Amino acid sequence: MAHPITDFYAVIPAGGIGSRLWPLSRADAPKFLHDLTGSGQTLLRDTWDRLAPLSGEDRIAVVTGRAHRAAVERELPDIADKNVILESEPRESAAAIGLAAAILVRREPDVIIGSFAADHVIHGTRTFEFAVQQAVDVARAGYICTIGIQPSEASVGFGYIKKGSELDVDGAPEAALVERFVEKPDFETAQTYFADRSYLWNAGMFIARADVLLAEIEANNPALHAGLIELAAAWDDRDARGPAVDRIWPTLEKIAIDYVVAEPAAEKGRLAVIPGHFDWDDVGDFASLAKLNSRGRGELAILGGNARVLADASSGIVVSQTSRVISVIGVQDIVVVDTEDALLVTTSAHAQRVKGVVDALKLTGRGDVL
Amino acid sequence: MAHPITDFYAVIPAGGIGSRLWPLSRADAPKFLHDLTGSGQTLLRDTWDRLAPLSGEDRIAVVTGRAHRAAVERELPDIADKNVILESEPRESAAAIGLAAAILVRREPDVIIGSFAADHVIHGTRTFEFAVQQAVDVARAGYICTIGIQPSEASVGFGYIKKGSELDVDGAPEAALVERFVEKPDFETAQTYFADRSYLWNAGMFIARADVLLAEIEANNPALHAGLIELAAAWDDRDARGPAVDRIWPTLEKIAIDYVVAEPAAEKGRLAVIPGHFDWDDVGDFASLAKLNSRGRGELAILGGNARVLADASSGIVVSQTSRVISVIGVQDIVVVDTEDALLVTTSAHAQRVKGVVDALKLTGRGDVL
Structure with missing residues (x-):
């Protein structure tokens, strides 16, 4: 070729x-x-x-x-x-x-x-x-x-x-x-x-x-x-x-x-x-993102260059865009997304519902974080 | 009297x-x-x-x-x-x-x-x-x-x-x-x-x-x-x-x-x-705090004067000390504590383990957030 x-x-x-x-x-x-x-x-x-x-x-x-x-x-x-x-x-x-x-x-x-x-x-x-x-x-x-x-x-x-x-x-x-x-x-x-x-x-x-x-x-x-x-x-x-x-x-x-x-x-x-x-x-949602970054079954994936995460008995994914310490204890398949002005906590099973939150934020006048 | x-x-x-x-x-x-x-x-x-x-x-x-x-x-x-x-x-x-x-x-x-x-x-x-x-x-x-x-x-x-x-x-x-x-x-x-x-x-x-x-x-x-x-x-x-x-x-x-x-x-x-x-x-832990502020079984309690919380199908407690939008989707008995420099995500059942995190933060040189 x-x-x-x-x-x-x-x-x-x-x-x-x-x-x-x-x-x-x-x-x-x-x-x-x-x-x-x-x-x-x-x-x-x-x-x-x-x-x-x-x-x-x-x-x-x-x-x-x-x-x-x-x-x-x-x-x-x-x-x-x-x-x-x-x-x-x-x-x-x-x-x-x-x-x-x-x-x-x-x-x-x-x-x-x-x-x-x-x-x-x-x-x-x-x-x-x-x-x-x-x-x-x-x-x-x-x-x-x-x-x-x-x-x-x-x-x-x-x-x-x-x-x-x-x-x-x-x-x-x-x-x-x-x-x-x-x-x-x-x-x-x-x-x-x-x-x-x-x-x-x-x-x-x-x-x-x-x-x-x-x-x-x-x-x-x-x-x-x-x-x-x-x-x-x-x-x-x-x-x-x-x-x-x-x-x-x-x-x-x-x-x-x-x-x-x-x-x-x-x-x-x-x-x-x-x-x-x-x-x-296509990384369509956080379930997909968690899978893509998985370090193995039952492990917590961490995404973010400056992430300071302290995890205990947890699995899923933490996405950190801040320098905050994030402690995650005893939660499974969790999705935590930490940004300067907005925080999301959900699970892989509910990843598809995030779009609904975005719609709700628009409707309730909180579009500043979209 | x-x-x-x-x-x-x-x-x-x-x-x-x-x-x-x-x-x-x-x-x-x-x-x-x-x-x-x-x-x-x-x-x-x-x-x-x-x-x-x-x-x-x-x-x-x-x-x-x-x-x-x-x-x-x-x-x-x-x-x-x-x-x-x-x-x-x-x-x-x-x-x-x-x-x-x-x-x-x-x-x-x-x-x-x-x-x-x-x-x-x-x-x-x-x-x-x-x-x-x-x-x-x-x-x-x-x-x-x-x-x-x-x-x-x-x-x-x-x-x-x-x-x-x-x-x-x-x-x-x-x-x-x-x-x-x-x-x-x-x-x-x-x-x-x-x-x-x-x-x-x-x-x-x-x-x-x-x-x-x-x-x-x-x-x-x-x-x-x-x-x-x-x-x-x-x-x-x-x-x-x-x-x-x-x-x-x-x-x-x-x-x-x-x-x-x-x-x-x-x-x-x-x-x-x-x-x-x-x-x-005595509000000994977050499980106690969640119960104290509970708005009813299966409801999400919210503590924090400026809390901007968007909850969907969730129960437990969110404590907000910031002005960030917090979205919580499909998590039960969750504990989310959002402060300027540290974030905790756990469940009521694991509330007693928070002290262990504090000890771990001390040991790993992250005492700045204690």
Whole structure:
């Protein structure tokens, strides 16, 4: 495999806040700006470092909100100006990835783009690179390609991709068509999926020629496509960009790329999948974070550079963003998140309910800590 | 009952830190300087307010450490200078109460003193006053008298007093001799005590003529008595007091008044008891604090004037000393204590283990938060 891949451009949508990780993750410090693995750097930086060998550092575009521009440029000091694509407000993944495609295809008509979330955790560099390289070859053959994660357990936390018939693409021995997408299953169904190796986790990774991706958007949502094309036409003109963004961006439909691209393409036999054999997690909530940082069953995981934790007969996770001494005694599967202005105490089993707290804080006028 | 009682002097030993209430209670903010009931004032002030009608405000002495002088005078702005008895270092209850007795008897030979801890919680003013009035009458008759709390449940958290034969003392219809003291029992024993109404909780309240109390100390610990007498002789002489304290106080035995006065007096048939029918708690740990502030089974109690707590499906207690938002989700019998520099998360069942944390913090060089 030649590195970097010459016609490949990486795109990192860095949008979501990660409400279920409040009070760690919040509007001014979203999930992708945190170190959630104890690696010493943010998930965004981890993502950049993972993609740079594949695309080259000068070929990674980040799509993010205006509010996060400074943080993104601080994390990624080598990012080129032209590769920072700023949204005036969040409009979901179809608009974010579609805009990147529309901008890049004008600069480079044959470009293949690969979109990878800024806030996922991946371990296993070589298997990741092998999957991307295969996906690029499949994309070069005209397919839209996703990478589906080979499950390591019967998870009910992710959507699934059902692998269909194999594809015969040079350089992509594992390529197959996507038969269909499946929503998060119940545990029994997840167990049958896990036993049947043809079900993969949907990790939201998409690799395609930019023009193919845009054609798929056009076929399924012409208004969104038209807006993206018009916006892209003004993008590289300093005077025209601002007014175009202000006028067009707020009118674009808020919709996930799954519905505008992936699912319709799968129905038409135009969506391929490469199985990813690397460790992957979207760190969707604190239960996931606890597992990811677990030091073993019945142990207490600790996340935070300056954490001063004194634990006795406890398991779960403590996330410390302060210098306070934290003492945890006799609590199991606990989740303690200690930040300067907000504290969360819950258990892994209730991790999904954190989003409800965020909603309640908004409703009760305590949005200052969101 | 005549109020105030003319020959009565209240003594409040304000010493203990309350390690099992860390990080709320600590060296520079011991338990008696906290509002643990949501009354809006400290336990020390509650104690003062409870005693003032019985003794008069000018007849309440507080025995406390030099470090707490300013805080005590802030809480009790009406306290007379001569009623602030400062220890150069903590030397336990026999020395503290004995010193107060030795000082007061010189000023007023027939004085009856009543010693009441600064950090207990009592509800029921009239029954408390009735018990004290009876105890003073018993003391006037030459007995040392304690007030034992009529149990409201089979508690294993307190020591017990076995009531013996009734005493015939005018004005004290409930007076009896103390048969013996019993250490904290196991649950089965506590149940038999609770069923047998002659077992009372030892609340550490002692009422006696000062000279009788001192004679008991002299009989059982002549060295301690001699030191106290020498110290008291120098006390009201501004020039002599300081050197006497520095010389004598550190030599006095550290011992509880139970061993030097109460138990020996009980053996000799010189200790009486009045049953107290008021609500009493020594707030020994967070389980006790949670119960005291409980808003009902399965509810979360919240303590702290500026608490911003968002609770969902949780029970136990949150103590907030900060302005942080605290969210508690799906945890039962939880104890969360949030202070500026330390955070505790445990459960009621583990409340007794908090003292172990305090010891561990000392050992590991984190005494800054004690």
